[in-house]
C-alpha cells in the first residue's frame with residue numbers, strides 16, 4: 001500500500017468512528033457514505049444503505065424541507081444548517097441517558113457541506129448529524145425551571161391570580177400603549193364587603209376559602225384577554241383591554257350579582273357575601289397609571305359609602 005492509499009485508508013477509518021453521523025449523498029439522494037454512528041443508531045447496515053435513497057430509508061424525514069436544504073447546498077456551494085431548536089429530532093434515533101438510564105429521542109444538529117468534484121462543481125453533499133441530547137435536555141430543563149420561577153414570581157399563592165406587582169406591571173404597559181396609540185380600556189377594582197366579619201364569624205380558613213372562590217368566580221366570568229389580579233387582602237383588580245366604560249359596568253354588575261348569589265360554604269352551612277366595585281375607563285387626560293387607579297379607587301370608595309353591594313363608575 002503506498003503512502004497516499006494508506007493516508008486515505010486512515011482518513012476513512014477516522015470518519016467511520018467519529019461521534020457524529022456522516023452521510024454522503026449524490027445528486028439523486030443516494031447514499032454514498034454511511035459511517036458507523038449511522039449504522040449503530042439506525043440499525044441499517046452500510047451494505048443496505050449504500051446506493052439507497054435516503055428518503056426511502058427514512059420515511060420520517062421532513063422531505064420537502066430537507067430537500068430544499070440539499071438543493072441549496074448543491075446550487076450555491078455553501079453550507080446549510082439546522083439546529084435542534086428548529087427541528088429537535090430529524091432522524092428518529094433514540095438516545096440512552098447515562099444518569100437516569102431513560103431513553104429519549106435523540107436531539108440533533110445538522111450541517112450539510114458541499115463536496116466538489118474535479119470540475120469545481122458540487123458533486124455530492126456531506127451531512128453531519130450531531131447528537132446534542134445532553135445540551136438540549138439541560139437547556140430545556142433550565143427553560144422550564146425559569147418559566148416555573150417566573151410564574152411563581154407573578155402569582156398570588158392563595159388565589160392563583162396575578163399578584164399585585166405583576167398585575168401593576170401589566171397595567172403600566174397597557175397605560176403606555178393607550179397613551180401612544182389611543183384606544184379603550186377599563187379598570188375594575190373590587191372589594192369584599194365586611195370581610196373582617198367573615199374572618200371573625202367563621203375563622204381565617206373560611207376567609208381564605210372565600211378569597212379562593214372569589215378568584216374562581218372572576219376567572220369564570222372574564223375573557224381571555226382580561227387581566228385579573230389580587231390587589232390586596234380582600235381586594236381584586238381587573239384590567240379590561242378594548243373595553244369601554246359601559247361594557248365594564250355591565251361586567252361589574254354581572255360579577256356583583258354572581259357573588260351575592262354564590263353560596264359560600266362553612267362547616268355549619270352556607271352564607272353569602274357581597275362586593276363593592278369601582279370602575280374607571282382610560283382617559284387620555286390621565287397622566288399616569290396611578291391616576292387611572294385612583295379614579296377606580298375613588299369609585300370603589302363611593303360604592304362602599306353608598307351602602308356597599310353596588311358598582312359605581314368614576315365621573316370627573
Ligand SMILES: Nc1nc2c(ncn2[C@@H]2O[C@H](COP(=O)(O)OP(=O)(O)OP(=O)(O)O)[C@@H](O)[C@H]2O)c(=O)[nH]1
Nearest residue numbers: 191192193194195196197199204205207208233234
Ligand atoms: N382570611 C383572610 N383574611 C384576610 C386576608 N387578607 C386580608 N384579610 C382580612 O380582610 C379584612 C379586611 O377588613 P377591612 O379592611 O376592615 O374591610 P371589611 O371588613 O371588608 O370592610 P369593608 O371593606 O369596609 O366592607 C381584615 O380582617 C384582614 O385580616 C387573607 O389573605 N385571608
